[in-house]
Amino acid sequence: MKFKYSKDYKPPAPRIKVLIITAKQEKHELELIVDTGFSGGVLIPYSLYEKLGLTLLEVQDKYYGILPIGIPITLHTALTRVIIGDLVFKIHAHSHPLINKKLAGRELLNKMKILLNGPLEELEITDKLKT
Amino acid sequence: MLNIGNVIVVKNVDRDIYRRVKSVAALKGYTLGRALTEAMKLWLLINEATSRDYLEYLSCREKSERKLKEIQEKYGEKFKGKYVIICDGELIKICGNEDEAFMVAGKSNAKQCIIARLGEVTKEHKVEMSMGILS
Numbered sequence A: 001m002k003f004k005y006s007k008d009y010k011p012p013a014p015r016i017k018v019l020i021i022t023a024k025q026e027k028h029e030l031e032l033i034v035d036t037g038f039s040g041g042v043l044i045p046y047s048l049y050e051k052l053g054l055t056l057l058e059v060q061d062k063y064y065g066i067l068p069i070g071i072p073i074t075l076h077t078a079l080t081r082v083i084i085g086d087l088v089f090k091i092h093a094h095s096h097p098l099i100n101k102k103l104a105g106r107e108l109l110n111k112m113k114i115l116l117n118g119p120l121e122e123l124e125i126t127d128k129l130k131t
Numbered sequence B: 001m002l003n004i005g006n007v008i009v010v011k012n013v014d015r016d017i018y019r020r021v022k023s024v025a026a027l028k029g030y031t032l033g034r035a036l037t038e039a040m041k042l043w044l045l046i047n048e049a050t051s052r053d054y055l056e057y058l059s060c061r062e063k064s065e066r067k068l069k070e071i072q073e074k075y076g077e078k079f080k081g082k083y084v085i086i087c088d089g090e091l092i093k094i095c096g097n098e099d100e101a102f103m104v105a106g107k108s109n110a111k112q113c114i115i116a117r118l119g120e121v122t123k124e125h126k127v128e129m130s131m132g133i134l135s
Helices: A046-051 B015-028 B032-075 B098-106
Strands: A002-004 A015-021 A027-034 A042-045 A062-066 A072-084 A087-096 A112-117 A122-128 B002-004 B007-009 B083-087 B090-095 B113-117 B124-128
Touching: A002 A015, A015 A122, A027 A042, A042 A046, A046 A072, A046 A087, A046 B032, A062 A087, B015 B032, B032 B083, B032 B090, B032 B113, B083 B098, B090 B098, B098 B113
Parallel strands: A042 A087, A062 B124
Antiparallel strands: A002 A122, A015 A027, A015 A072, A062 A072, A072 A087, A112 A122, B002 B007, B083 B090, B083 B113
16 A cells, blocks of 8 residues: 655655544544654544544543643543554544644554655555554 | 734735735735735634634533543442443443444534543553644
């Protein structure tokens, strides 16, 4: 499975297209920028988090996002499924009203073998890790 | 921002957005001042609506957390390992498995739900955010 880098960033940034399962068990397509500096699963804007009904699938535990400047912010966190091609993962989706990014973090990325082909500006998922 | 009589000077405006607004305003026969005033009014409206909605959600989450604490104390040991669904501060159901709990919560018309495993304490997790978050 291959995904072209996003040219909205300079230099272009690796991205993946996923289907996220909503509270009503529907599939919603999302483009996520690959961010290995983000340790969570998926980060989406709060407006989208609400639209997908993820406020209905929230977890008991509390998640605090630690900003690069060291300030903690309370994240809203739900457990959901993400589909990438024929791969399905149960991961945490986080959001915060002041964050407008759509990111795939290490909780999701570490479940796959990913090749970042910089010269071709292409991300390739070669396999799912056996766990 | 600098305010001299009727003229307001604003720094750090995205030039691409500014050009687009200017050209759309010209096409519509608006002055730039009128277009910006309308945009700012709309921004205030959206911001207000979002925050009211958001505060309502936060209040529901708080109620659910209180209820969950109560349920964990009351039934945590008795139904250990089962899943509880609490929506807007109300106990909805105790389910045998997580998938069923997700289905029940997903069908709810509530503002907010927590799905929790009975007998488990609330843990706190730190999530690293990268520099990209701030850009």
